[in-house]
Amino acid sequence: MWDYTDKVKDYFFNPKNAGALAEANAVGEVGAISCGDALKLMLKVVPETEIIEDARFQTFGCGSAIASSSALTELVIGKTLTEALEMTNQDIADFLGGLPPEKMHCSVMGYEALQAAIANYRGEEWHDDHEEGALLCKCFGVDEGMVERAVRMNKLTTIEQVTAFTKAGGGCLTCFDGLEACLAKVNAEMVAEGLLAEHEAYRLGGTSQAVVKQKAREMRGFVKAPEEPKPAPAAAPMISLDQIALVPPPSSAAPSASGGLTMLKKIRLVEETIEEMRPYLRQDGGDCELIDVDGNTVKVKLSGACVGCQMSSVTISGIQERLAVKIGLPFRVVPV
Amino acid sequence: MTPVYLDNNATTRVEPSVVAAMLPFFTEQFGNASSIHAFGAEVGGALKTARRELQALLGAEHDHEIVYTAGGTESDSTAIFSALESLPDRTEIITSKVEHPAILAVCDHLEKTGRARIHRIGVDKAGRLDLDAYRAALSDKVALVTFMWANNETGTIFPVEGLAEMAKAVGALFHTDAVQAVGKVPIDMKSSVIDMLSLSGHKLHGPKGIGALYVRRGTRFKPLIRGGHQERGRRAGTENAPAIVGLGKAAALALQHMEEENTRVKALRDRLEAGIQQRIPNCFVNGDKDDRLPNTCNVAFEYVEGEAILLHLNRAGIAASSGSACTSGSLEPSHVLRAMDIPFTAAHGSIRFSFSRENTDQDVDRVLDVLPGILEKLRDLSPFWAGTNETPKAFKPVYA
Ligand SMILES: Cc1ncc(COP(=O)(O)O)c(C=O)c1O
Ligand code: FES
Numbered sequence: 048m049w050d051y052t053d054k055v056k057d058y059f060f061n062p063k064n065a066g067a068l069a070e071a072n073a074v075g076e077v078g079a080i081s082c083g084d085a086l087k088l089m090l091k092v093v094p095e096t097e098i099i100e101d102a103r104f105q106t107f108g109c110g111s112a113i114a115s116s117s118a119l120t121e122l123v124i125g126k127t128l129t130e131a132l133e134m135t136n137q138d139i140a141d142f143l144g145g146l147p148p149e150k151m152h153c154s155v156m157g158y159e160a161l162q163a164a165i166a167n168y169r170g171e172e173w174h175d176d177h178e179e180g181a182l183l184c185k186c187f188g189v190d191e192g193m194v195e196r197a198v199r200m201n202k203l204t205t206i207e208q209v210t211a212f213t214k215a216g217g218g219c220l221t222c223f224d225g226l227e228a229c230l231a232k233v234n235a236e237m238v239a240e241g242l243l244a245e246h247e248a249y250r251l252g253g254t255s256q257a258v259v260k261q262k263a264r265e266m267r268g269f270v271k272a273p274e275e276p277k278p279a280p281a282a283a284p285m286i287s288l289d290q291i292a293l294v295p296p297p298s299s300a301a302p303s304a305s306g307g308l309t310m311l312k313k314i315r316l317v318e319e320t321i322e323e324m325r326p327y328l329r330q331d332g333g334d335c336e337l338i339d340v341d342g343n344t345v346k347v348k349l350s351g352a353c354v355g356c357q358m359s360s361v362t363i364s365g366i367q368e369r370l371a372v373k374i375g376l377p378f379r380v381v382p383v
Numbered sequence: 384m385t386p387v388y389l390d391n392n393a394t395t396r397v398e399p400s401v402v403a404a405m406l407p408f409f410t411e412q413f414g415n416a417s418s419i420h421a422f423g424a425e426v427g428g429a430l431k432t433a434r435r436e437l438q439a440l441l442g443a444e445h446d447h448e449i450v451y452t453a454g455g456t457e458s459d460s461t462a463i464f465s466a467l468e469s470l471p472d473r474t475e476i477i478t479s480k481v482e483h484p485a486i487l488a489v490c491d492h493l494e495k496t497g498r499a500r501i502h503r504i505g506v507d508k509a510g511r512l513d514l515d516a517y518r519a520a521l522s523d524k525v526a527l528v529t530f531m532w533a534n535n536e537t538g539t540i541f542p543v544e545g546l547a548e549m550a551k552a553v554g555a556l557f558h559t560d561a562v563q564a565v566g567k568v569p570i571d572m573k574s575s576v577i578d579m580l581s582l583s584g585h586k587l588h589g590p591k592g593i594g595a596l597y598v599r600r601g602t603r604f605k606p607l608i609r610g611g612h613q614e615r616g617r618r619a620g621t622e623n624a625p626a627i628v629g630l631g632k633a634a635a636l637a638l639q640h641m642e643e644e645n646t647r648v649k650a651l652r653d654r655l656e657a658g659i660q661q662r663i664p665n666c667f668v669n670g671d672k673d674d675r676l677p678n679t680c681n682v683a684f685e686y687v688e689g690e691a692i693l694l695h696l697n698r699a700g701i702a703a704s705s706g707s708a709c710t711s712g713s714l715e716p717s718h719v720l721r722a723m724d725i726p727f728t729a730a731h732g733s734i735r736f737s738f739s740r741e742n743t744d745q746d747v748d749r750v751l752d753v754l755p756g757i758l759e760k761l762r763d764l765s766p767f768w769a770g771t772n773e774t775p776k777a778f779k780p781v782y783a
Contacts, residue, residue, distance in 0.1 A: 056694075060694075080731075082727075083688065083716070084688065106765070107764075107765040
């Protein structure tokens with residue numbers, strides 16, 4: 048099992064400040080049950096002084112998640128909001144005498160919950176609400192801001208570290224390009240600000256995607272990751288679904304390179320397959336909607352329990368597999 | 384406080400009489416079985432006896448159908464590579480999504496390097512194989528079908544005999560990873576059509592690092608490891624005499640205790656399972672309740688995370704294991720539970736208790752004493768529990 052410090056064990060077995068806080072006036076919630084950990088942080092802030100008088104937590108998660116949450120409450124009690132905002136996830140890890148590298152995301156979860164709680168107190172929108180486009184990793188519901196903060200605060204310079212600290216990229220890895228771009232961007236900023244030496248910074252293309260994917264697959268018990276994006280067959284037309292319903296197939300949709308199916312036929316089949324799967328997804332509290340078919344890329348919108356968690360990677364590979372079986376063509380399914 | 388060991392699917396304690404049988408082969412009887420002199424002959428005789436003991440456990444017709452290997456993993460690899468090499472016109476392999484990594488990782492590798500096309504057959508929510516998908520995948524392009532006899536995480540048993548017949552009908556070889564089944568369920572290879580079967584010593588109170596591949600007489604075979612002529616040229620390398628003797632002794636004991644395994648041990652498992660379900664709300668049993676190893680119990684606890692449960696159990700002196708992501712270092716829960724479509728809300732909190740004949744009624748009592756308290760404590764901590772607290776009875780998972 049993990050090499051937890053005595054302090055981690057102590058805070059896990061005898062957590063301090065566990066449970067609900069009725070008089071809380073600042074609440075931050077991060078994570079989801081399907082992602083394997085979730086934390087609800089409740090603070091009681093004295094309005095006049097902005098001092099955090101009391102803090103409680105409720106956590107679903109492993110040993111280090113519970114210990115990190117409890118440590119966080121101990122750390123913030125007595126601090127002013129301004130002081131609390133200066134804390135980093137490293138402070139939580141240090142307080143516990145360190146965390147195993149693979150478990151650093153537990154400390155990041157604590158940090159994020161604190162930021163969210165303070166934003167909640169101040170009536171601000173916490174930028175972790177996954178509005179369109181901001182979500183980088185769909186499997187674990189990690190947005191760009193969270194990755195940026197974790198990279199900056201912990202001087203992360205590799206994709207593996209980003210996964211260890213935020214969980215982003217720990218699933219299907221369709222988010223690889225986004226993670227890479229984000230890491231490179233923040234590292235470049237850090238170099239410019241003198242926070243990082245030039246040679247340490249991550250450069251785009253610095254990690255072979257194949258290597259990371261392979262590693263992720265091994266870690267996940269050999270589940271197949273989605274196929275590498277294949278170049279779409281030449282001149283495959285972009286058709287959206289409403290177009291199909293209203294207009295006849297464009298002439299360019301003559302038998303295409305892929306399997307001799309017309310584009311329209313292909314879309315119909317894709318549509319049928321996804322329709323067939325929806326009742327099953329709904330059973331598990333999720334849903335999936337076809338948005339677009341572009342060449343061999345199928346864009347879908349996941350909702351309900353499928354969103355922002357690992358369910359999505361399973362759903363995605365499930366859809367991919369059904370499509371391959373039903374239509375006999377390799378499709379790449381991308382959540383949008 | 385004596386520890387309670389309920390992780391026998393991970394490995395078992397080497398039985399003291401097995402250790403005793405092995406010891407002389409480290410000291411006085413150190414000879415090489417291939418040598419012509421007395422030192423060698425002594426060892427050669429012991430290896431023969433051991434082979435007969437394993438033959439009896441498998442109900443094999445011939446003792447030379449057994450090829451010793453360095454464990455279940457090597458047996459699995461040997462079977463896969465041998466089949467592909469022996470049937471060069473066939474390039475497909477059929478397996479399931481719930482196999483042990485000893486099978487899945489090899490298949491992944493073969494696929495990635497373009498040496499074989501892999502069909503991975505899915506399972507239903509109880510872990511039962513999708514027979515229609517299997518039937519559809521069978522063709523004369525298939526070199527090997529490999530399905531595990533019993534699943535290491537849930538104990539679910541596949542109907543391997545029938546599956547083997549279907550494979551034979553298209554001329555494919557059939558292999559089964561029986562690492563978890565051998566010693567727990569009766570096996571009679573004489574009356575079977577299975578071509579190859581893997582087993583491992585350390586799952587049946589024998590030593591680690593020793594196993595065997597049963598290869599039916601007349602089955603086409605290519606060795607994985609070449610060199611000397613040991614094992615009739617099917618597995619080179621000086622025999623691991625102490626381990627082989629230990630495995631033989633363990634096999635003899637397993638045969639003796641087969642009935643106990645399916646009566647007393649099964650009763651312990653059933654009592655634990657019933658006790659848990661009685662005392663703890665919002666939990667359900669993973670796997671095929673009707674066709675399962677007698678020793679395995681895998682329970683999903685909603686709203687708690689498996690590692691947290693294991694840490695508490697460990698502190699109470701109880702060893703079990705979990706399909707949770709956090710214990711394995713991966714971020715997603717076990718591939719077996721995911722293939723079964725167990726929702727993540729429960730997969731993260733799945734715990735496996737696996738018994739052996741060394742377990743007692745007191746062991747079950749100990750777990751039933753502490754587990755409800757652990758669950759209560761962790762659920763009190765959980766932000767998801769509060770809301771469901773009032774009406775736990777109403778909880779009816781669609782997947783149970
Ligand atoms: C089903 C199954 N196959 C293969 C193995 C690997 O066996 P070994 O540890 O002897 O290599 C195991 C044990 O972990 C197993 O449970
Ligand atoms: S791992 Fe990031 S989207 Fe799947």
